[in-house]
Amino acid sequence: MSTSALAELTAHATDRMAEARRWRAAGRQVVGYVGADTPVELLTAAGMLPVRLGGAPDGDSREGDRYLGRGLDPAARSLLSRLLAGDYGHLDGLVVSRDCEASSRLFYALRELRRIEPSVGLPPVHLVDVLHLPHHTTTRYVQAMLRQLRGTLEAWAGHEITDDEVGAAIGAHDRLRTRLAELAEARRARPARLTGTRMLSVLAATQTLPVERATELVEKLLAEVPSLREVHGRRTFLTGSGHDTVDVYSALEAAGLLIVGEDHDWGELPQRHRVGAPTELALAERYQHNGPTAPRASIRDRAAHTATAARACAAEVLLSYVRVHDDAPPWDFPAQRATTGLPAALLERQPYGALTEDAMKTVAMLRDGQEVRA
Amino acid sequence: MSERLASARAATAHQREWFADLRAGRSDGGHFAFVNADAPHEILRTMGIPYVVNQWWASILTAKGRTQDCLALLRERGYPDYIEQYSAIALAALFDPDPGSAPWGGLPRPSIVIGETSGDASRKIFDVWSEQPDITFYPMESAAANDVPVRWWELMPRRWEEAVGTDRLDLMVGELRGLIRFLELTTGRPFRETRFREVMALANEQQEWNRRSRDLIARARPCPLAVTDSIPSVMVPQWHRGTTWARDAARAFHDEVAERVSAGASVCADERARLMWIGRGLWFDLDFYRRFQDSHGAVFVWSMYLAIAADGYLRYGDDPLRALAARFAAFSDQLYTPPWSAEWYVKEARQHGVDGVVHLVSDDPRGSYFTTRALEAAGIPVLELHADNVDSRETDEASITRTVAEWLDHVVLPGD
Numbered sequence: 001m002s003t004s005a006l007a008e009l010t011a012h013a014t015d016r017m018a019e020a021r022r023w024r025a026a027g028r029q030v031v032g033y034v035g036a037d038t039p040v041e042l043l044t045a046a047g048m049l050p051v052r053l054g055g056a057p058d059g060d061s062r063e064g065d066r067y068l069g070r071g072l073d074p075a076a077r078s079l080l081s082r083l084l085a086g087d088y089g090h091l092d093g094l095v096v097s098r099d100c101e102a103s104s105r106l107f108y109a110l111r112e113l114r115r116i117e118p119s120v121g122l123p124p125v126h127l128v129d130v131l132h133l134p135h136h137t138t139t140r141y142v143q144a145m146l147r148q149l150r151g152t153l154e155a156w157a158g159h160e161i162t163d164d165e166v167g168a169a170i171g172a173h174d175r176l177r178t179r180l181a182e183l184a185e186a187r188r189a190r191p192a193r194l195t196g197t198r199m200l201s202v203l204a205a206t207q208t209l210p211v212e213r214a215t216e217l218v219e220k221l222l223a224e225v226p227s228l229r230e231v232h233g234r235r236t237f238l239t240g241s242g243h244d245t246v247d248v249y250s251a252l253e254a255a256g257l258l259i260v261g262e263d264h265d266w267g268e269l270p271q272r273h274r275v276g277a278p279t280e281l282a283l284a285e286r287y288q289h290n291g292p293t294a295p296r297a298s299i300r301d302r303a304a305h306t307a308t309a310a311r312a313c314a315a316e317v318l319l320s321y322v323r324v325h326d327d328a329p330p331w332d333f334p335a336q337r338a339t340t341g342l343p344a345a346l347l348e349r350q351p352y353g354a355l356t357e358d359a360m361k362t363v364a365m366l367r368d369g370q371e372v373r374a
Numbered sequence: 375m376s377e378r379l380a381s382a383r384a385a386t387a388h389q390r391e392w393f394a395d396l397r398a399g400r401s402d403g404g405h406f407a408f409v410n411a412d413a414p415h416e417i418l419r420t421m422g423i424p425y426v427v428n429q430w431w432a433s434i435l436t437a438k439g440r441t442q443d444c445l446a447l448l449r450e451r452g453y454p455d456y457i458e459q460y461s462a463i464a465l466a467a468l469f470d471p472d473p474g475s476a477p478w479g480g481l482p483r484p485s486i487v488i489g490e491t492s493g494d495a496s497r498k499i500f501d502v503w504s505e506q507p508d509i510t511f512y513p514m515e516s517a518a519a520n521d522v523p524v525r526w527w528e529l530m531p532r533r534w535e536e537a538v539g540t541d542r543l544d545l546m547v548g549e550l551r552g553l554i555r556f557l558e559l560t561t562g563r564p565f566r567e568t569r570f571r572e573v574m575a576l577a578n579e580q581q582e583w584n585r586r587s588r589d590l591i592a593r594a595r596p597c598p599l600a601v602t603d604s605i606p607s608v609m610v611p612q613w614h615r616g617t618t619w620a621r622d623a624a625r626a627f628h629d630e631v632a633e634r635v636s637a638g639a640s641v642c643a644d645e646r647a648r649l650m651w652i653g654r655g656l657w658f659d660l661d662f663y664r665r666f667q668d669s670h671g672a673v674f675v676w677s678m679y680l681a682i683a684a685d686g687y688l689r690y691g692d693d694p695l696r697a698l699a700a701r702f703a704a705f706s707d708q709l710y711t712p713p714w715s716a717e718w719y720v721k722e723a724r725q726h727g728v729d730g731v732v733h734l735v736s737d738d739p740r741g742s743y744f745t746t747r748a749l750e751a752a753g754i755p756v757l758e759l760h761a762d763n764v765d766s767r768e769t770d771e772a773s774i775t776r777t778v779a780e781w782l783d784h785v786v787l788p789g790d
Binding site: 295 | 497501502515517518520542545548711713743747748
């Protein structure tokens with residue numbers, strides 16, 4: 001019996017370096033990246049496998065804590081710990097975007113460790129400084145940063161990246177985004193057949209696979225969705241922190257919520273924007289206008305997006321889950337609550353990959369449709 | 375013990391007078407800006423638009439014991455009271471039912487707020503300001519570099535293009551042009567380049583005086599003044615950067631320091647340990663800085679406020695707008711981003727001959743490991759104090775005093 005696409009994608013979400021190991025074994029380059037502001041098209045165009053790196057909530061984060069301090073998002077501290085422990089295997093390079101302050105600090109730590117403690121053996125690292133104000137001057141800057149990244153990737157790859165290769169990669173990633181947008185539409189259907197946990201796994205898996213293979217599997221999954229069992233729960237729109245693992249989704253859905261949409265950058269948010277044209281300028285504009293994410297967008301833009309997206313998926317409640325030391329989302333919440341008009345709750349300062357007992361009590365109230373005030 | 379500096383008293387008196395005038399002038403509804411410390415104040419100065427600096431006002435609120443009231447007002451509105459308190463507490467002015475009860479008669483209501491989109495929370499704080507119908511937020515990009523030359527302090531005065539990088543400067547020049555146009559349209563005031571050149575020249579002269587003062591203090595034994603004196607003597611003029619008053623105040627501070635050095639004045643008669651304070655000022659406990667003089671002969675000889683004035687602001691060049699861009703395109707990197715920050719603190723520690731460093735580590739993402747490591751690698755003992763500089767809820771004054779005293783006993787002055 002052939003494996004279902006859902007099972008295969010879920011397996012890749014569980015073992016995120018599986019495909020990377022195969023690529024390495026075939027003598028091809030694997031580059032890790034941090035943050036959804038990384039223009040993966042350029043990595044694909046260079047013939048590399050881009051693998052988005054995530055943390056491990058149950059892992060040992062002491063090394064990351066040591067270098068980054070305990071005042072930073074624990075997801076970034078975990079990621080650094082895993083890099084130092086060699087959890088991702090050999091990486092030919094590492095691209096870090098400035099999608100949030102924690103990523104910036106992670107980059108600075110990596111750059112400095114390579115300078116002062118070269119024996120640690122970290123891969124070469126490059127910061128891609130994609131900015132987001134909606135100004136033409138910002139577009140020009142982002143374009144310059146993409147050119148700079150392209151130069152670095154050419155040096156790592158040992159060959160030039162042609163415009164045709166960039167154009168082809170843009171087309172391939174846009175096709176994947178289109179399929180994922182269709183999957184998101186299927187997720188929103190009533191009755192629901194895809195849990196939020198499954199959707200998050202699928203999205204994570206597509207960020208570890210070559211783009212063509214990811215697209216094939218998502219197309220196959222689209223055909224499978226109608227035959228999946230119905231799933232039930234309080235239809236919930238999730239905002240707040242990003243989720244690089246499914247732990248919190250699983251806990252929330254086990255408690256009776258059904259996460260039908262979200263606006264963090266491990267979820268559906270990055271699939272909103274396609275590049276559209278096979279040019280470096282179009283690529284720069286796409287990443288400049290990525291989002292709106294909590295750390296980089298205004299309160300007003302976030303609230304407007306959350307309200308629209310929550311309506312589109314017929315959410316019944318709004319839940320903001322915020323990890324400890326994730327500084328942006330709590331500022332967004334008052335306006336998000338007001339704009340969506342849904343029963344809403346804010347879970348602040350939550351441990352990485354988990355919820356406190358008090359938070360679970362709040363979730364139970366929200367599941368029962370009760371408005372929760374801090 | 376030495377007398378409080380005349381320049382510190384004069385600076386504080388000037389600030390009070392200036393603030394009272396500002397409040398009086400606001401009755402006619404003219405424009406007034408509220409800006410972050412790393413915003414390009416020189417543009418506002420050139421155009422004659424009065425402004426108050428967010429972090430200065432936070433230091434006043436905290437020194438007057440108002441922080442917890444401010445945080446409570448934020449919490450009541452559903453905003454976090456535990457994130458970027460230093461940048462956030464001034465927001466309480468929007469929600470205070472009795473704004474006149476705030477220090478110095480209260481912050482006038484700004485019409486314009488300006489800040490960088492740095493960090494995750496900073497722009498959100500300004501977003502909250504701009505939710506008021508009569509307040510406009512002008513956000514500015516904050517760019518970062520993939521690769522930087524290490525010894526920025528040698529490059530910044532004249533070779534800033536090398537230090538900051540052309541792409542970041544191009545972006546920041548674009549940002550400044552946008553800001554100028556925004557202010558021209560909003561306030562109806564012109565931006566005259568002749569005036570701007572004067573402002574830039576005055577700002578550079580001021581920082582040259584600060585540089586001389588820093589060098590004097592670094593060489594002087596014993597330390598001739600308390601850091602709590604140097605902070606107002608440097609920072610009040612810093613917030614008036616680009617005026618003749620500020621330039622003259624910096625010179626007066628220098629002359630006073632020089633006089634004290636010549637006279638052999640000391641802040642602590644029996645100076646046995648020279649200490650460096652890394653981090654923002656501990657505004658809720660300013661006595662902290664002199665607490666170890668009598669007990670240990672330990673004197674804080676260094677804070678970032680004079681040192682960054684000496685090294686962080688000077689920018690010369692034929693194109694004043696690009697020079698201003700170079701002042702702010704990477705300003706916070708100088709203080710908080712390795713390798714720049716770490717190597718600069720080591721350079722300053724050596725120049726001042728410090729025996730130990732007390733490093734304030736707040737619960738924020740700025741990180742501390744590389745600064746502490748670089749200093750220790752240079753053979754300088756470091757004590758990390760974990761506290762927030764304005765929010766004392768998590769800080770036990772007795773406990774931090776004991777911690778520092780024990781560190782002095784066992785690490786800095788073990789043979790005493």
